[in-house]
Amino acid sequence: MAEGLRALRRRYVEVLRDVSLSVSRGERVAVIGESGSGKTTLLKVVLGLLRPMKGEVVVLGHRIYEIPERERWKVTRRIGYVPQDPFRALNPRLKVADIIAEPLSRLNLSESEKEERVRAAVKMVQLHESVLDYYPSRLSGGMMQRALIARAVVHEPELLLLDEPTSALDVSTQAQVISLLNAIQEKLNCAMVTVTHDLAAAQYLADRAVILHKGVVVEEGSFSEIVRNPKSDHARVLLASYTLGVSEGPLAPLGAT
Amino acid sequence: MVLAVEAKRLSVGYEELEELLWAVRGVSFEVREGEAFCIVGESGSGKSTVASAIAGILPPHAVTEGELRVGGRLVVKGNERDYEGVRGHLVTYVPQSPGASLNPYLEIGDQFYYVLNNLYGLSRKEAREKARTYLEMAGLDPGAVLDRYPHELSGGMLQRAAIALALSTGAKILVADEPTSSLDAHLRLQIVQLLKRLRSEVGLTLIFITHDMLLAGVLSERIAVMYAGHLVEVGPTKEVLRKPLHPYTSMLIECVPVLGVKRPLKAYAGEPPNLSEAGRGCPFYDRCPFRLEACASEIPPVKEVGESYYVACWLY
Amino acid sequence: MNASRARFNSAVGFLDLARRAWKRSARLRVGAFLVGVVVFMAVLGPHVAPHPSDGWGVVPRNAAERAGKPPCPEFPFGTDNLGRDVLSRVLVGARLALVQITLVVSVSLALGLLVGVCAAYYKGPVEALLNYVAEVFLALPALVVALALRLALGQGLHIVVASLILSWWPWYARSSYIYARAVVEMEYVLLARLAGVPARTVLFRHVLANVAPPVLVQAITDLGSVLLEASAINFLGIGLPPDAPDWGVIVQNGFRYIVSMPWVSMFPGAFILITALGFSLVGDSLREELDPKMRRRWKLWF
Numbered sequence: 001m002a003e004g005l006r007a008l009r010r011r012y013v014e015v016l017r018d019v020s021l022s023v024s025r026g027e028r029v030a031v032i033g034e035s036g037s038g039k040t041t042l043l044k045v046v047l048g049l050l051r052p053m054k055g056e057v058v059v060l061g062h063r064i065y066e067i068p069e070r071e072r073w074k075v076t077r078r079i080g081y082v083p084q085d086p087f088r089a090l091n092p093r094l095k096v097a098d099i100i101a102e103p104l105s106r107l108n109l110s111e112s113e114k115e116e117r118v119r120a121a122v123k124m125v126q127l128h129e130s131v132l133d134y135y136p137s138r139l140s141g142g143m144m145q146r147a148l149i150a151r152a153v154v155h156e157p158e159l160l161l162l163d164e165p166t167s168a169l170d171v172s173t174q175a176q177v178i179s180l181l182n183a184i185q186e187k188l189n190c191a192m193v194t195v196t197h198d199l200a201a202a203q204y205l206a207d208r209a210v211i212l213h214k215g216v217v218v219e220e221g222s223f224s225e226i227v228r229n230p231k232s233d234h235a236r237v238l239l240a241s242y243t244l245g246v247s248e249g250p251l252a253p254l255g256a257t
Numbered sequence: 258m259v260l261a262v263e264a265k266r267l268s269v270g271y272e273e274l275e276e277l278l279w280a281v282r283g284v285s286f287e288v289r290e291g292e293a294f295c296i297v298g299e300s301g302s303g304k305s306t307v308a309s310a311i312a313g314i315l316p317p318h319a320v321t322e323g324e325l326r327v328g329g330r331l332v333v334k335g336n337e338r339d340y341e342g343v344r345g346h347l348v349t350y351v352p353q354s355p356g357a358s359l360n361p362y363l364e365i366g367d368q369f370y371y372v373l374n375n376l377y378g379l380s381r382k383e384a385r386e387k388a389r390t391y392l393e394m395a396g397l398d399p400g401a402v403l404d405r406y407p408h409e410l411s412g413g414m415l416q417r418a419a420i421a422l423a424l425s426t427g428a429k430i431l432v433a434d435e436p437t438s439s440l441d442a443h444l445r446l447q448i449v450q451l452l453k454r455l456r457s458e459v460g461l462t463l464i465f466i467t468h469d470m471l472l473a474g475v476l477s478e479r480i481a482v483m484y485a486g487h488l489v490e491v492g493p494t495k496e497v498l499r500k501p502l503h504p505y506t507s508m509l510i511e512c513v514p515v516l517g518v519k520r521p522l523k524a525y526a527g528e529p530p531n532l533s534e535a536g537r538g539c540p541f542y543d544r545c546p547f548r549l550e551a552c553a554s555e556i557p558p559v560k561e562v563g564e565s566y567y568v569a570c571w572l573y
Numbered sequence: 574m575n576a577s578r579a580r581f582n583s584a585v586g587f588l589d590l591a592r593r594a595w596k597r598s599a600r601l602r603v604g605a606f607l608v609g610v611v612v613f614m615a616v617l618g619p620h621v622a623p624h625p626s627d628g629w630g631v632v633p634r635n636a637a638e639r640a641g642k643p644p645c646p647e648f649p650f651g652t653d654n655l656g657r658d659v660l661s662r663v664l665v666g667a668r669l670a671l672v673q674i675t676l677v678v679s680v681s682l683a684l685g686l687l688v689g690v691c692a693a694y695y696k697g698p699v700e701a702l703l704n705y706v707a708e709v710f711l712a713l714p715a716l717v718v719a720l721a722l723r724l725a726l727g728q729g730l731h732i733v734v735a736s737l738i739l740s741w742w743p744w745y746a747r748s749s750y751i752y753a754r755a756v757v758e759m760e761y762v763l764l765a766r767l768a769g770v771p772a773r774t775v776l777f778r779h780v781l782a783n784v785a786p787p788v789l790v791q792a793i794t795d796l797g798s799v800l801l802e803a804s805a806i807n808f809l810g811i812g813l814p815p816d817a818p819d820w821g822v823i824v825q826n827g828f829r830y831i832v833s834m835p836w837v838s839m840f841p842g843a844f845i846l847i848t849a850l851g852f853s854l855v856g857d858s859l860r861e862e863l864d865p866k867m868r869r870r871w872k873l874w875f
Contacts, residue, residue: 034441047767073769081767089760093782103768141300142528170299171468175512175524197442200514204522227516229745234443241442242516244449244475256753 016041016052016215023191025158028119030206032238038215039195046193047081048072048254060158067215077106080152080190084142084163090136096147097132103155121154124184126176142173152182160185160192166201178204199242211235259329261430262288262311266323267333269306269315277320280306280531281389282486285323285559286567288479290429293456293463295477295494297470300531302483305434306468312432313344313465328430345376347426353435356415358422359407365392366403369425376426387425395421395460396451413444416542419450424459433465438470449476472511474498480563482506485530485540487556492566501553502568504545541573547572586617594862604854611848615671615688618664627657628665630816641834651836655828663841665818670848673730673819674799677737684738690780692746694752694772704750707743715740715802719811723833733803733812737750741799745788752784759783759810794856804845820845 004171023029033039044050044058048064057064062075083089090099100121104114106227120127125146136144145165152160165181166174178201185192194205202209203223211219211226218232231235269281281303288294298304304509309315310333311326327335328347332340352358360368363425369388373379389399395417407415416436423431437453453476454460467473473480474494479490482503490503501507511523527544539545539552549571551557557571594601604700622628632655633639639656640646648661692703719736726732757780806812807821808828815822820841825837827837 030692034443049763073767076767079767081764083764085760089764091759091761091779091783094778102765102770106769140528142533144565155768170529171470171509171512172299172525173528174514175522176526178514178522197516199442200516203516204514237443237446239516241445242471244446244471254593 004164015043019212019215019217021210021217025191026065026189027208028185028192028206029194030202030209031193031212032197032199032209033195033212034197034200036214037212039212040163041215042212043161046161047079048076073106073151077103077107077155078158080155080157080160082145082148082152082160084167085169086148090139090144092136094135095132096134096136096139098151099136100132100147100151100154103151106153117186117241118150118156124187125150125152125180135210142169142176145169145173145177149181149184153188153251156190158189158190159186162192162194162196164196164198165194165205166197166198167257174201181205193195199238211238259290260287260326261290261292261328262286262464263326264295264307264323265325266452267307267310267325268322269303269310269443271316272320273319276533280486280532281310284325284483284486284488286481286488286491287565288462288464290462291456291460292479293477294465295473295480296466296483297468297473298466298483299509299529300470301485301531303486304483307483308350308432308434308464308466311430312348312350313338314350339493343467345372345426345428347428349423349426351416351419351433351436354439356407356410357420358419359415361407361465364404364406365410368422372422373425388421391421391425392418393558394424394455395492396447397421404433413447416440416444416448420451420455424455424461429460430462430464433463435467436465437469438467440534441522445472452476470498470510471515479516482509486532488542488559488567488569488572489541490568490570492563492568500551501542501569502562504547504572505541508544539569587789590786590790590859590862594858597862598858600854601858604851604856604858607851610856611667611844611851612671614667616637616668621688622658622661622664624658624661625665626635626813628661629818630662633657641830642838643834650840651834653699653823653837654830654834659823659840662818662823663820664845666820667811667844668840669730669817669819670800670803670839670845674735674796675735677741677803678792678796679801680738681742682745682788684742685747686749686785687790687861688742688746688783689728689749689751690753690776690784691714692750693757694776694780707746707750710739711743711747711836713740716806716809716811719806723811728812728814730813733806736800736806736812737803741795744795748791749784752787753780756783787860787863790856790859793859794853797852799858800845800849800852808820838872 019038019042021029021031021042031039031042041050044140045052046059048059051065060075064072064075067075096116101114104117109117119129119133122132122145127143127146127150131139131143131147136147139147145168162181166177169177181192182205192205194202196202208222209220209226210217211232213234219226219230219235226235227239230239264287265285265287266283267281268279268283270277270279282451291318296304296307296537305487306315309506310321311327311334313327315338321333321336321338323333324331327343328346329372330343332338332343341385350358359365361372366385366388369386370379370381372388383404388403392402397414397417402414402418404411410418437448440448449472452463456463463476474504477494479492480494480497482489482505483498484505490497490501490506497506498510503508508525512525514522525544530540536542538554539557542548545552551571557569559567559569560573562568562573595605601735619625619628624633627633636656639652640654642652644651646657648660652658653662679797688703688707692700715736717737719732722732722736762775762779765779804821804824805810807817807819808825813819813822815826823841824838827834831838
């Protein structure tokens with residue numbers, strides 16, 4: 001079991017309420033929410049950065065908040081986390097090779113083993129090896145995103161956490177990144193949790209969706225269930241915004257044509 | 258038939274670090290009065306620059322070539338630009354992030370006053386009246402908004418207020434940069450409905466930029482597709498989306514994740530080129546599945562393939 | 574998309590910064606030339622000085638006939654009231670000038686960076702304590718500290734250097750703290766912590782590496798300012814003794830004879846100015862290179 005939480009809140013301002021989520025190894029789940037829905041808070045809780053006021057958080061088999069903060073890295077290092085903004089997630093003073101290799105530092109690997117893993121990771125994200133010698137300033141948006149993904153998978157994590165993996169990308173790059181994320185997930189058979197506001201992209205990255213609205217889970221289930229039979233008002237509004245009234249043509253959503 | 262916007266071989270460049278980079282290369286298109294026209298493209302396509310050129314907000318260090326007419330008036334000729342009486346009077350602009358056009362230190366009512374006073378010399382009372390009219394038109398309650406500061410309003414309200422402010426200038430051409438991209442999903446539908454309503458109520462010519470093909474399909478009558486500064490296809494939206502002629506347009510459509518439809522997403526290799534990498538020949542050459550020999554050495558000319566429908570591709 | 578790429582440019586290393594600025598900025602080249610001249614003087618001065626013993630402050634035997642000569646072929650900068658060749662004194666003084674400012678700035682910088690970065694990284698009580706200490710030192714003017722040290726420890730180089738270090742380090746601490754606060758919130762720091770990278774490594778590899786360049790640029794400009802302050806302390810006689818081969822001291826020697834022998838104060842004074850100007854130009858153009866927002870987008874005549 002990769003992850004599980006129960007009811008939880010934050011101090012003073014209730015950011016998440018009664019949220020339960022469990023993801024098993026090999027599963028792909030999407031957490032859908034707008035800004036202010038609590039999805040970022042949820043991520044922080046799973047990463048061991050924010051202790052909930054109530055409830056249980058079990059990550060990779062460990063009750064993560066019962067471990068002292070200094071030791072939590074022993075659990076978090078088995079997670080692969082891809083943050084939202086590549087500009088803030090890449091140290092501009094380090095070469096791409098060093099950035100990608102960083103998660104390997106605590107494993108007892110020889111230099112050549114590390115190098116091999118880094119090369120393999122770069123290949124998995126369809127970047128050319130020459131990128132390894134670059135500094136982040138030379139990378140385009142799509143390349144930066146891939147470098148981040150490479151870093152997140154170089155140590156073969158059991159859980160992959162993605163924060164808005166496609167939002168900052170061009171449409172054509174989005175499709176590339178979505179397919180490579182799926183390929184990686186299949187290869188590693190890890191649990192993949194995508195946090196995003198883009199419902200349409202999420203359907204390609206997950207089999208199951210959990211919709212958050214103002215800190216509460218308003219809907220969950222498979223995509224086809226949600227699309228065909230939305231149970232909550234918020235889900236209905238969300239779906240409407242993806243159709244914008246279109247019911248035919250090549251871009252018609254919701255199963256038309 | 259009066260043309261709201263007419264561009265003839267318009268090129269716009271920026272001087273960056275002693276180098277001249279062309280963001281827009283020789284684009285020609287027309288926008289009819291009262292039409293809803295959409296410009297789509299990815300990063301580096303030049304769509305924002307074209308929008309800035311139409312709205313009259315190109316930075317002083319920009320370099321231009323060709324001609325641009327807005328509302329019948331010549332605003333760009335070669336490297337000379339004159340937007341006097343056009344900017345703010347004939348054409349107005351709504352930027353991407355809601356409220357970016359609103360001064361954070363002024364109450365909404367005051368902002369209307371400063372704009373209207375500057376353009377038409379209106380008094381505070383007159384400006385307030387006008388503000389009421391337009392805020393209501395944009396679906397806002399003037400009482401709740403006029404005395405507030407931008408940070409007190411929600412994203413959706415800000416976007417409406419920005420639109421109201423833009424319209425209050427009396428301009429009939431509205432240029433909107435990604436009008437729905439920074440909005441939460443539930444607001445998107447509202448803004449689309451608002452824009453549709455305003456078009457019919459006010460007779461607005463709407464020119465908007467987006468990367469969202471679905472939005473383009475819903476809101477526009479004609480669509481222009483840009484890639485690496487070039488205009489590759491422009492024509493009636495329904496036709497272009499149903500049967501795209503240019504390979505890039507088909508790629509764009511195929512890459513869009515559509516909700517509820519589990520068709521496989523086609524992933525095309527490569528990325529849009531950046532401004533400094535201008536080669537000879539068609540800019541889409543590297544990624545095009547239908548490459549011909551001619552494509553590598555010469556830029557395809559624009560050909561008319563239907564009524565108001567143009568494509569720039571050697572395939573035609 | 575291209576605008577966002579520019580966001581990274583400013584944060585790359587110091588040497589790349591310097592290289593880019595050199596190509597672009599005439600001011601940097603002028604400043605570097607001035608600094609180069611002074612460094613040259615510092616290194617070779619005592620060896621090329623025509624009257625080296627004069628340079629070191631020793632009064633020559635034929636002092637009476639030599640004293641108070643205006644600039645002439647034999648003594649290009651003239652002689653002072655004790656007959657010492659001013660040119661030699663200025664040449665020897667360059668070395669001491671550079672030693673003082675290098676010591677002061679490097680120690681203050683190191684101390685300030687460490688304090689600022691630790692305060693931002695560890696937060697909580699550590700942050701509060703370090704900031705408080707820095708604030709206390711920030712309030713001390715170098716001159717007052719110098720006086721106090723002089724009374725306690727007597728004259729010498731250590732007075733000048735110590736008083737300046739004590740009053741300058743908090744500026745770097747504050748500067749580093751502000752930059753570090755932003756860096757510490759960056760996701761690359763979080764990613765490193767999640768991966769188990771030890772705190773010390775994170776501090777050096779991620780935080781310090783990104784905080785140092787802008788602070789370093791500030792330090793370069795400060796070299797000039799420190800020289801002015803150090804010269805002032807020496808001029809007032811609080812720092813180095815009256816015979817020391819220091820520009821500030823020489824200015825002081827010539828002060829009483831400012832009307833009859835202006836060249837004695839003028840020449841060392843001019844060199845203080847040149848040095849400060851040189852560092853200021855270098856620092857300024859580096860800073861402009863660092864901050865793309867300040868770069869001019871249109872061509873002016875200069």
